[in-house]
Amino acid sequence: MQALQALESIAVVENDVISRRRKVYRSRGNPFSLDDEEFRKRYRFSKKTATFIINLVREDLKLSAKGCGTSPELQVLTAIRCWGRREVQEDAGDLHGLSQATTSRICNRVARALARHSSEFIKMPTSLAEEQKLMMEFRQIRNFPSIIGCIDCTHIKIKKHGGDLAQYYINRKGYYSLNVQVTCDASLRIRDIVARWRGSTHDARIFNESVLRERF
Known part of the structure; x- marks a missing residue:
């Protein structure tokens, strides 16, 4: 009798666990x-x-x-x-x-x-005709001559970064970030982006070590 009751108790517990899971x-x-x-x-x-x-x-x-x-x-x-x-x-x-x-x-x-x-969508012009088209679009804005892109860096806030290199992610404004370099055309389409530098990195260094600068 006690064995039967024990088995019934085990069955109840198993059913309860299954229902919870x-x-x-x-x-x-x-x-x-x-x-x-x-x-x-x-x-x-x-x-x-x-x-x-x-x-x-x-x-x-x-x-x-x-x-x-x-x-x-x-x-x-x-x-x-x-x-x-x-x-x-x-x-x-x-x-x-x-x-x-x-x-x-x-x-x-x-x-x-x-x-x-x-890479299918973010890319600089690959032909002379495309470059001339971009130049014409910039010229139509405020008569900018011979321009195919506008470039700038912006800080993208990230969570606190741990480890020995944490301090290098703190930018001049005092928060953790990535310093992201973006180039866009006259229609505000992103043509090039570099998103791998820590927040303390200066804009000039990002550009000097970019493929974009090497190309130009």
């Missing part, structure tokens, strides 16, 4: 069901542009269907929502039926996928 999936809506105006308000892009971005990185974001894997569409839109509206990951996750941890992984995954395709 059972993963509950949140309901995930379809953002594309929103009307065009509401979609742009939430994601900062039109549906057409969002679809283009999704198709660009679709193969990089495919996950196993096992475990209710997040679709490429939802991954891209979740990341765009976080970045475009500077939204807290937990809030963006709740909106899409995702946990904060999942949202964090998605943002990382989408960022890396987009970076792999950056």
